[in-house]
Every structure is written in C-alpha cells, then in structure tokens.
Amino acid sequence: MDFDMGDNATQLRRTLRGLIKTHVPDDFLGAFTDDPADLEVAQRFCRTLAEQGLLCMSWPEEFGGRDASVWEQTVVREEMWAHHEPRGAQYMGVNWVGPIIMRHGSEEQRRQHLPLIARGEVIWCQGFSEPEAGSDLASLRTAARRDGDTWRVSGQKIWTSYATMAQWCFLLARTSKQEKKQQGLTIFLVPMDDPAIQVRPIRAMLGPHHLNEVFFDDLKVTDADVLGTVGGGWSIVQDVMSFERVGIARYARCERLLAAAPSMLGDRWEELPAELRGRWTRMLTHCRRARLLAYRVVSLQSSGRIQPGDAAAYRIAVTRLDQDSAEVLMEIVAAIPRRDRAGLSRGGAAAEYFRAEVEDHWRYSQASTVASGSIEVQRMLLSRALLAAS
Amino acid sequence: MILDLGSEAKEYGREALRAFENAGGDQLLQQAEAKRDTREALVAPVLDRLGAWDLDPRVDRDGLEAAAALCRSAGYWAVPYPVAERLARPTDLDVDGLLVVADDTPEAAVAGIEKRWAAVTLAGHRSSVAGQAAAGPGFVAALELSDIDGRGVDKGAGDVALGLVLPCWTLLGMLDRAMELTIAHVRLRKQFGQPLASFQGVQFQLTDAEVERSGLDILAKYALWSIGSDDAFDDALALRLAAIEAADVVFRVCHQLHGAVGFCDETTLSWLSRYSQPLRRLPLGLSATRDHLTRRLGRRGLTGLYA
Numbered sequence: 001m002d003f004d005m006g007d008n009a010t011q012l013r014r015t016l017r018g019l020i021k022t023h024v025p026d027d028f029l030g031a032f033t034d035d036p037a038d039l040e041v042a043q044r045f046c047r048t049l050a051e052q053g054l055l056c057m058s059w060p061e062e063f064g065g066r067d068a069s070v071w072e073q074t075v076v077r078e079e080m081w082a083h084h085e086p087r088g089a090q091y092m093g094v095n096w097v098g099p100i101i102m103r104h105g106s107e108e109q110r111r112q113h114l115p116l117i118a119r120g121e122v123i124w125c126q127g128f129s130e131p132e133a134g135s136d137l138a139s140l141r142t143a144a145r146r147d148g149d150t151w152r153v154s155g156q157k158i159w160t161s162y163a164t165m166a167q168w169c170f171l172l173a174r175t176s177k178q179e180k181k182q183q184g185l186t187i188f189l190v191p192m193d194d195p196a197i198q199v200r201p202i203r204a205m206l207g208p209h210h211l212n213e214v215f216f217d218d219l220k221v222t223d224a225d226v227l228g229t230v231g232g233g234w235s236i237v238q239d240v241m242s243f244e245r246v247g248i249a250r251y252a253r254c255e256r257l258l259a260a261a262p263s264m265l266g267d268r269w270e271e272l273p274a275e276l277r278g279r280w281t282r283m284l285t286h287c288r289r290a291r292l293l294a295y296r297v298v299s300l301q302s303s304g305r306i307q308p309g310d311a312a313a314y315r316i317a318v319t320r321l322d323q324d325s326a327e328v329l330m331e332i333v334a335a336i337p338r339r340d341r342a343g344l345s346r347g348g349a350a351a352e353y354f355r356a357e358v359e360d361h362w363r364y365s366q367a368s369t370v371a372s373g374s375i376e377v378q379r380m381l382l383s384r385a386l387l388a389a390s
Numbered sequence: 391m392i393l394d395l396g397s398e399a400k401e402y403g404r405e406a407l408r409a410f411e412n413a414g415g416d417q418l419l420q421q422a423e424a425k426r427d428t429r430e431a432l433v434a435p436v437l438d439r440l441g442a443w444d445l446d447p448r449v450d451r452d453g454l455e456a457a458a459a460l461c462r463s464a465g466y467w468a469v470p471y472p473v474a475e476r477l478a479r480p481t482d483l484d485v486d487g488l489l490v491v492a493d494d495t496p497e498a499a500v501a502g503i504e505k506r507w508a509a510v511t512l513a514g515h516r517s518s519v520a521g522q523a524a525a526g527p528g529f530v531a532a533l534e535l536s537d538i539d540g541r542g543v544d545k546g547a548g549d550v551a552l553g554l555v556l557p558c559w560t561l562l563g564m565l566d567r568a569m570e571l572t573i574a575h576v577r578l579r580k581q582f583g584q585p586l587a588s589f590q591g592v593q594f595q596l597t598d599a600e601v602e603r604s605g606l607d608i609l610a611k612y613a614l615w616s617i618g619s620d621d622a623f624d625d626a627l628a629l630r631l632a633a634i635e636a637a638d639v640v641f642r643v644c645h646q647l648h649g650a651v652g653f654c655d656e657t658t659l660s661w662l663s664r665y666s667q668p669l670r671r672l673p674l675g676l677s678a679t680r681d682h683l684t685r686r687l688g689r690r691g692l693t694g695l696y697a
Contacts, residue, residue: 001392001393001394001395001396001455001611001614001615002391002392002615003391003393003611003612003615003616004391005391006391071391078695082695082696252695255694255695255696256695256696258691259691259694259695259696259697260696262688262689262690262691263689269689274681274684277684278677278680278681278684280684281631281680281683281684281687282631282635282680284628284687284691284692284694285609285628285631285632285692286632287692287694288609288612288628288692288694289605289608289609289632290605291694291695292393292608292609292611292612293604293605293608295391295393295608296393296608299391299393312597313597313600313601313604313605316597316601317601317605376594378597379593379594379597380590380593382597382600382601383593383594383596383597386569386573386596386597386600387573387576387577387587387593387596
C-alpha cells in the first residue's frame with residue numbers, strides 16, 4: 001500500500017497555494033457574494049490559471065490540457081474548494097461541461113465552446129432541476145417541440161446556480177414522449193442572452209447567485225444546438241453524473257478550517273470545554289475518513305472498477321461530515337469575541353475572517369445533503385448495491 | 391497511490407478464512423466458551439498450519455499486510471484466540487505476544503491462553519504478565535503485571551501502534567460478518583408479506599452501517615501503512631476511535647434489523663456482538679480513547695492536508 005500522492009501532486013499543491021495567496025484577497029469568501037468585485041476576482045483567477053496551463057489540466061492534450069493524473073486533479077479539487085473555490089462558477093465548465101462536449105459534441109460545438117472554457121472566459125449553468133423534477137429528474141416537463149427545421153423550448157428550471165451570470169446553459173428538455181420517462185430527452189446548448197430566457201434570482205441563505213429560476217418562453221433552437229443525438233439526453237446525463245461522482249472535495253475545506261481553529265482561538269483554545277475539543281478530534285478523524293473514501297472512489301474510477309455503491313458511501317460520509325464539522329466549528333468560533341460597538345475587531349482581523357469563513361461554511365453545509373444528488377438518493381444507490389451484491 | 395492490501399496478503403486472508411471455516415467456523419467460539427481451556431488447542435493448530443508465527447509484521451511490510459489480513463479473517467469467524475495480540479509481539483523481548491493495556495486497570499481477553507505475554511501502556515511502559523485473575527465475559531481477565539524496564543521508563547512507546555492497529559483489523563472482520571449476516575437476514579425475513587429489505591427504513595439503516603464499515607476499512611489500511619512512521623501512534627489512535635464508533639453503529643443496526651432472533655444464540659450475530667465487546671472496550675473505550683487522542687493532538691491536529 002502507498003497513501004502518498006507523489007511528488008507531482010505535492011508540487012502542484014504548492015503552486016496552487018502560491019497562486020491563491022498572490023491572486024486571491026485575504027478576506028475572499030467565494031465569488032457569489034453581493035460584491036461584484038468577488039466575481040471579478042474569480043474571473044481573473046481563472047484567466048491566471050489558464051495562462052499557466054492549470055485551468056484545464058485534466059483535459060487531454062489535443063484540447064489544450066495536460067492529461068493530468070487523477071491525483072493531480074484531486075489536488076486541484078481539494079485546494080480550490082478548501083479556499084472558497086476561487087474559480088467561481090467556472091469549475092463546472094472545466095470539470096464536466098468541456099469534457100462532455102469533447103465526448104458528445106460535434107466538431108463545430110467543440111470549436112465553439114472548448115477554447116472559451118480553456119481560456120477561462122465563459123460561465124455555464126446546468127438546466128436540469130425543475131419544480132416537479134428534482135431527484136426524480138427524468139420527470140421533467142420542459143419541452144422542445146419541433147417547428148419545421150427548428151425547435152421551440154418552453155418550460156421552467158429551478159435551483160439553477162449561476163444562471164444570472166452564465167453565458168451558456170446545458171439544458172435538458174423533453175423532445176418526445178416515450179414508454180419510459182428516461183427516453184425522449186435531449187440536451188441543448190443554449191445561449192443565456194436570448195430574450196426568450198428569463199432568470200429570476202431566489203434570495204437564500206446560501207447567498208446570491210446560487211438559486212435561480214429560469215423560464216424558457218418559446219425559445220428557438222436548432223439541430224446544431226443539440227448535443228449528441230435527439231432523444232439521447234439521458235445517457236449524457238449519466239455521463240455527467242460519472243464526472244461528478246467524487247464531486248466537490250468538501251472534506252478539504254472542513255479539514256482546513258478545523259486545522260486552523262486552535263491558532264485562530266489563541267489562548268482561548270485551551271479554555272474550550274474538553275468535550276468540544278473532543279468533538280473537534282472526532283471531526284478530524286472523520287475528515288480523514290472522507291478524504292480516504294474519496295481517494296478510493298478516484299482510484300476505482302480510474303481503473304474502471306467503480307460501482308454505484310462505492311461513490312454513494314463516500315458521498316454520504318462527506319456530506320454528513322460537512323454538516324457535523326460546521327456545527328462543531330460554529331461552537332468553537334463562538335469563543336471569538338465579536339466586533340465592539342465602534343466596529344473594531346476584538347479578536348484580530350484573522351480571527352474575524354475565520355469566523356466569517358466558518359459562518360459561510362455552515363450556511364453552505366446545509367445544502368450539502370441536498371445538492372448534486374440528495375443523501376436519500378445516495379442511500380438508495382448504496383442499499384441497492386448492498387442488497388444486490390450478496 | 392495504492393489503497394488496498396497487496397494481492398498476496400489478500401489471498402492469505404482468503405486462505406485463512408477457509409482454514410478457520412474448515413476448523414469449525416462459528417463452532418470454534420461456542421466450543422471455547424463451553425470449555426475456556428480449549429482455546430489454544432482449538433485454534434493454535436490452524437494458525438500453525440497457516441504459518442502465522444512466521445509472519446514478522448514489525449520488520450517486513452508484506453508480513454505486516456498479511457498479518458492484518460489474517461486478523462480480519464479471524465474477526466470474521468470471531469476466532470476465540472488473541473491472534474492480533476500474538477502477531478504484535480515486540481522484537482526485542484522474548485515473549486509470545488503484546489497486550490496494550492490501560493494504566494490503572496490492565497485487562498485483556500487472554501483467559502485460558504498460557505503464553506508469555508508482555509503488556510504495554512499507551513505511554514509505552516512495559517510489563518510482563520505475571521498472572522491473571524478469574525476470567526469474566528469475553529475471556530477478559532485482570533492482569534497481574536511486573537515491570538520490565540523499571541518505573542518511569544517507557545521503552546515500549548514504539549510498540550504501541552501495531553498493538554492498537556491489528557486488533558482494529560480483527561474488529562473490522564467482525565463488522566464484515568455482522569453486515570453480511572444482516573443483509574442475508576433482511577433479504578430472507580418477511581413482514582407484512584414482503585422481505586424486510588424492501589422497506590426503505592431498513593435499507594437506510596443498512597447504509598448508515600455500511601458507511602461506518604467502509605470508512606473503517608480505509609482508515610485501517612491507512613493506519614497500517616503508517617506503522618513505522620512518526621505519526622503511527624496518532625494514526626493508530628484515530629483508527630481506534632473510528633473503529634469503536636463504527637462498531638457501535640454497525641452492531642446497533644444489525645441487532646435492530648435482526649429483531650429478537652439476533653439475541654438468540656442460534657444466530658451468529660449474538661456471539662459476534664458480545665465477543666466484540668473486549669475489542670471495543672480495551673484498552674480504552676470510546677470516550678477515553680477520544681480524550682487520550684485529543685490530549686496528544688493538542689493544537690496540531692492529525693497529519694493531513696493542512697497540518
């Protein structure tokens with residue numbers, strides 16, 4: 001056995017941390033705040049990564065990537081999420097929209113979309129969930145009907161992250177009614193600046209830009225906008241899911257915040273109740289557990305031996321870690337004094353920022369068992385695997 | 391990265407599973423409980439044939455992996471013998487095995503096994519076992535200890551990690567079996583006209599247990615790989631903390647899903663569950679293990695991405 005990621009991964013981690021330190025402000029809490037400057041930080045950071053050949057390093061060389069190893073890709077996921085995802089919304093284009101277009105797109109679609117993603121110049125949103133189709137995605141109602149040589153799309157999407165800032169939408173719509181609901185679905189690549197698309201932000205505890213409604217009112221698209229084949233959308237969705245098996249490296253942010261807590265609290269650390277420090281220890285072991293489970297999924301996936309249950313066990317562990325560690329951290333930062341009436345920090349600027357990070361982490365963690373495949377879906381996948389295997 | 395045992399170690403583990411099964415499988419524990427002084431005679435010949443004592447887990451990485459695989463297989467059948475403890479024997483003492491014990495109440499599940507035992511506390515203080523009190527449940531006996539290195543000398547600190555890690559592999563084997571038995575039970579047992587496995591409430595409990603079991607599986611491998619490193623002790627304690635937590639969840643779920651039959655001695659779960667207790671409580675239980683690890687970690691945390 002060998003749990004060492006190797007020198008390349010270590011060097012890459014050092015490089016990424018250096019870039020973050022240089023290009024991301026000390027008080028950055030992600031691109032999705034009310035301050036437009038934060039989004040601009042993320043957009044600039046993506047261009048910086050692209051210039052250094054680090055944005056799309058997982059891509060094949062023929063599409064401008066570096067064919068990075070799965071462990072280098074893991075390092076990128078970890079460092080980005082640990083530091084509040086300074087790529088902003090573009091991680092999605094890099095992680096799966098680009099690779100899916102490589103796999104299923106036409107030459108024209110590849111030429112049109114891949115260079116923009118690789119240069120860090122485009123934001124995509126994912127038009128999947130609907131008011132009546134969340135975990136049961138195949139029940140979606142947004143429909144594209146034939147109109148001569150074109151298609152007309154009407155319907156509503158919801159929970160569409162980054163829709164207000166996205167230039168393109170990866171849209172799943174029903175193009176025909178078939179015996180099975182998974183049949184007759186088609187992916188369209190559509191520009192978000194079309195007047196037939198309306199976006200309505202939903203204010204939420206996660207902060208702006210995360211939750212939106214998107215309305216399609218007789219949107220005109222053509223066959224050239226179809227990704228893959230008409231009616232072949234569900235298999236592409238499955239492909240998207242396979243790129244998202246490991247998903248966000250939530251454990252990395254948990255681990256960074258937990259590791260930083262003692263120094264942020266200074267002398268107050270030893271004054272915390274022993275029981276709370278014991279819970280901190282427990283969370284550290286759970287971070288390690290989730291990280292190693294993620295590595296196992298990565299390893300199984302790269303060797304083609306992955307089963308749905310393998311990823312599901314990890315997803316359950318990591319999303320619960322996210323929430324459990326957030327509760328422990330919230331209790332720990334309660335020991336940091338708040339600003340006084342004059343607005344002056346009484347715990348130091350670093351401690352002040354740490355508390356903001358933890359509060360941000362807590363808010364995000366509420367969604368971790370809901371987003372990208374709810375914990376109930378993961379449990380169904382895992383129990384199905386357990387009961388089928390024996 | 392290589393995240394699994396080598397193929398030879400895994401094959402050795404499978405061979406051990408078959409050997410224990412051929413020697414009586416579940417009957418081994420039941421016979422040993424009926425006649426405590428037969429433990430050695432029941433199990434030692436099997437281990438001899440497997441070449442268990444030729445393994446040298448303290449100096450040979452392949453032997454280390456094979457030892458872990460053997461412990462896991464022993465746990466699967468709840469083999470009534472301190473396999474892990476014997477494999478953890480230190481290299482610089484002429485003894486047959488090593489017991490990691492608590493400072494104030496040294497106990498171990500070695501009743502009826504007449505061997506030359508060394509004991510070591512978590513601080514690394516070494517003793518030889520001079521005698522045993524009358525045994526309680528789970529073959530556990532209080533130990534009478536005699537200093538080896540003298541008071542205040544903690545020469546055994548480097549021996550503790552392996553002494554903690556291998557029994558966690560035994561416990562992991564028990565959890566493997568408990569899950570296997572429970573999955574088979576819920577597929578077979580019908581209530582309200584359908585198998586228990588068809589109820590989502592049952593399915594979701596199973597997944598909770600499996601997340602714990604599979605998490606322990608990967609942590610056990612990590613802690614084994616860490617043996618010999620500067621972090622080995624912390625990693626072993628972290629594993630032990632996770633192992634006890636996992637066992638609590640898995641056995642709770644398995645008992646619940648078995649229903650009343652799970653308490654009956656006609657089911658293997660009843661045996662596995664109560665004989666897992668020494669592994670879960672000794673040398674320290676959940677709270678004391680967590681306290682100990684927390685004190686050791688201080689402000690630095692576990693070695694990982696950011697510490």
